[in-house]
Amino acid sequence: MTVRTRFAPSPTGYLHLGGARTALFSWAYARHFGGTFILRIEDTDLERSTPEAVQAILDGMNWLGLQHDEGPFYQMKRMDRYREVVAQMLEAGNAYLCYCTPEEVEAMRERQRAIGEKPRYDGTWRPEPGKTLPPVPEGIRPVVRFKNPLDGDVTWNDVVKGTITISNRELDDLVIARPDGTPTYNFCVAVDDWDMRITHVIRGDDHVNNTPRQINILRALGAPLPEYGHVPMILGADGEKLSKRHGAVSVMEYPAQGFLPEAMLNYLARLGWSHGDEEIFSMEQFIQWFDLDHLSKSPAQFNPEKLAWLNNHYIRQSDDARLAALVRPLLEKEGAQFDGAPALEPVIALLKERANTINELSEAAMLFYRQPRPDPALMAQHVTEAVRPALAQFIGQCRGIEWNKAALSASMKEVLAAHKLKMPQLAMPLRLLVTGQLQTPSIDAVLELFGRETVLARLEKNLG
């Protein structure tokens, strides 16, 4: 059997980390078994679905590299198929027309609530052998209801949660088509999973309540049942379920903030799944390891610090050319001047250790691409009369040394010894004069990158 999994978001907003993590598990399960991963857009909620949200989902999946093998299938394009199945179910007696108005259904529920019963459809229009149905009222367009079994249980062996049993008495005769003929959610999902030959439905556990309804519909259709695995929810830092309606951030905010897709994937993979103590792994490794046995049964909370830590790891691992290509447009936006400035790649190499995001890397790199404007108060504090002679000697030595980190460091040490100063007394004014700021990576490395002519020009200009 070929494993076939699907991710089935509704385009009622962007893709957030909770949905993306669930998509990742579904994708990885298919990849692990050399199976097929299907993308299905559940766009039947016409009021809330938008083309922009569809695009946002596709963009998010694409950024993460969660390529689908089939689809995207759009439910709105499958209406004829749903109507066909509704007709078949009516024909087979698995569904029936119900002429109750919404007001009558509400009144029915009120009565049940009043006597302390769980509100449910009372079966007025449900055909049973020997039962006489009420006369069909004039001018009412009926809904179609599914003839849910009255007794017994629905049991499935959830691949994440273990055995789950729901009594059929808990389940109403679900409306599967509205008065205008449009099909409803659980019905469409069941037909789709059947038609798309889904073998494993891996989805968030917010869907557990839908599963017995879908199983009953699939059974009535004579369709094979997929395995179901309900993965725990991802909670936001506030402990609430991440949700579009609850202000969760779009996956696409993360590239904008300077996160790398491999860091995000690694982070998401560990949200609710583990392989021993492994924290850092590639997607190839993840696909090889991924199974449904090591999923956590409790919700996982989003932890921005851990994501930042992983991003820093992947930034350090990335080659400088790739990082430079990501950083350059950000620098350009900040008005960076590249003429006569150090090449970007060695700058990246110097700074990437400490950057948690590409944006931080870009901010740090600006040091090399703007004119320094040392603050006069800081100048007065650091460029004192006591250090000026030392600076003058250093400038003099700069002409005669080889221009590299080791030679610069040796030259500075010589100046310190001659003037009985400590390193910060020379390094701080040098930083201020050459870069305009006090916080930089090690001064010898910074000076090396700027190059002899720029360093001397800036020292001479800013020393006045």
Ligand SMILES: Nc1ncnc2c1ncn2[C@@H]1O[C@H](COP(=O)(O)OP(=O)(O)OP(=O)(O)O)[C@@H](O)[C@H]1O
């Ligand atoms: N916070 C979450 N954690 C894990 N999975 C989630 C989360 N929110 C949604 N999912 C899962 O993502 C998949 C796609 O969901 P869908 O796009 O329909 O979101 P939704 O359930 O409408 O979410 P929302 O509550 O944000 O509107 C489903 O399998 C759903 O269970």
